Amino acid sequence: MMNEQHTTERLWEFHLGNLSEEENRQMEAHLEACESCLRESEVVKQAVQEIVVERSQEVPPFLYTRIQGRLESVRKPAPLWKRTLVTSLGTILLLVSIWGGVKLGTMDVRQTSGTSVENPMGNLAINEMVNEPIEGYLFDFK
Amino acid sequence: MDEKQLVIELQAGDEKAFRQLVGKYQQQVFRTAMGFVHDGSEADDIAQEVFVEVFRSVHGFRGEASLSTWIYRMTVNRSLNRLRSRKRKGFFQRIEAFFQDDADWTGEPEADCSIHPEAVVGNQETAQALQQALESLPENQRTAFVLYHYEDMAYKEIATVMNVSLPSVESLIHRARKNLQKKLMNFYKK
Numbered sequence: 139m140m141n142e143q144h145t146t147e148r149l150w151e152f153h154l155g156n157l158s159e160e161e162n163r164q165m166e167a168h169l170e171a172c173e174s175c176l177r178e179s180e181v182v183k184q185a186v187q188e189i190v191v192e193r194s195q196e197v198p199p200f201l202y203t204r205i206q207g208r209l210e211s212v213r214k215p216a217p218l219w220k221r222t223l224v225t226s227l228g229t230i231l232l233l234v235s236i237w238g239g240v241k242l243g244t245m246d247v248r249q250t251s252g253t254s255v256e257n258p259m260g261n262l263a264i265n266e267m268v269n270e271p272i273e274g275y276l277f278d279f280k
Numbered sequence: 281m282d283e284k285q286l287v288i289e290l291q292a293g294d295e296k297a298f299r300q301l302v303g304k305y306q307q308q309v310f311r312t313a314m315g316f317v318h319d320g321s322e323a324d325d326i327a328q329e330v331f332v333e334v335f336r337s338v339h340g341f342r343g344e345a346s347l348s349t350w351i352y353r354m355t356v357n358r359s360l361n362r363l364r365s366r367k368r369k370g371f372f373q374r375i376e377a378f379f380q381d382d383a384d385w386t387g388e389p390e391a392d393c394s395i396h397p398e399a400v401v402g403n404q405e406t407a408q409a410l411q412q413a414l415e416s417l418p419e420n421q422r423t424a425f426v427l428y429h430y431e432d433m434a435y436k437e438i439a440t441v442m443n444v445s446l447p448s449v450e451s452l453i454h455r456a457r458k459n460l461q462k463k464l465m466n467f468y469k470k
Contacts, residue, residue: 150457181464184406186429191407193430197310198324202302205331 145175149182283347290338302331305348308431309355315426316359317366318411326358333358345440352431352441356423363415413463417456420444424452425460 145168151157152165169176281289281300289297309330313323333354341350414422423442427433433441438449 146461147454147458149461177468178461178465181468182461185410185460185464188406188410189429192314192318193311195310195314195320195323197306197327198320201306201310201324201327201331202299204324205302205328205335208328208332209335 145169145172146178149175149179150186152179153183153186284343287338287341287343287347290335291341298335301334301347305351306331308348309351311430312352312355312426313359315430316356316422317362318407318414322362326355326362329358330354349437349440352427356427356441360419360423409464409467410460413460413467416463417459421452421456421459424449425456428453 145165148157148161148165152162157165169179281297286297286301290301306327309327310323313326313330314320317323317326330351334351341347345353414425417425420442424438427438427441428435435446435449435453438453439446442449444452
């Protein structure tokens with residue numbers, strides 16, 4: 139008679155029908171005598187049956203049509219005018235940003251190098267640490 | 281049409297060849313995906329993704345493995361990715377539930393390492409218990425188990441698809457069965 143360890147290890151093959159006739163007979167004899175193996179055998183049997191049910195499911199119809207639908211969106215590139223428009227807008231935006239940055243930078247340099255008499259507050263807004271005309275601001279009342 | 285010819289025609293962009301490929305492999309792709317996700321519509325979705333991927337990347341197919349092995353690998357990878365994203369989604373949903381309503385929070389991971397008998401009823405009991413037990417297996421054990429039990433693949437073929445040795449496949453299937461048995465026994469004891 140098979141020992142218990144051996145039996146539980148071969149339960150899957152038993153329920154899948156992969157054992158020889160002799161092994162099948164031995165297994166059945168053991169299951170009649172051993173209650174714990176019988177319980178385990180029932181669990182494996184149910185699992186195997188469930189797998190058979192799942193694997194017998196057919197592919198839903200018209201799979202190829204659905205795949206074609208997906209491929210259409212993959213194959214079709216956006217129209218040329220759309221791609222050109224997006225690229226141009228992106229380039230314009232980039233150039234405007236660069237131009238704005240350069241403009242801001244030069245404005246700062248010009249204002250810090252100019253006299254503070256005409257617009258004493260102007261420099262304060264740009265760079266108050268470098269050019270704060272505190273004396274001129276207090277005493278120039280003309 | 282033999283496999284070599286089919287590949288050549290696919291690489292040439294022949295739609296007829298692609299239709300033939302889908303017809304030939306759709307059942308195996310669907311069945312393998314079912315073994316992982318246990319849901320017909322999700323398995324169908326994975327099958328679509330796999331064939332779109334085949335269509336897009338067949339130009340790079342060099343024939344080092346057979347076409348069937350290549351498609352199996354894609355199916356397994358797609359299915360595992362689907363399960364990972366499902367798990368991530370579940371994690372964020374639990375966090376959301378925690379912040380929305382404290383009463384919903386159980387703090388238990390989703391179907392990870394234990395089977396919740398209260399979640400299963402009636403005839404679906406076994407199905408759900410098996411699914412939860414399968415989902416709790418490590419990915420390599422699950423892959424070997426699904427390819428063997430859902431696809432009837434030989435150990436040698438499984439070794440090729442998984443890119444592991446033959447003894448590794450034997451060991452993976454043995455451990456997967458043992459773990460499943462243990463989890464299912466625990467479930468029925470409750």
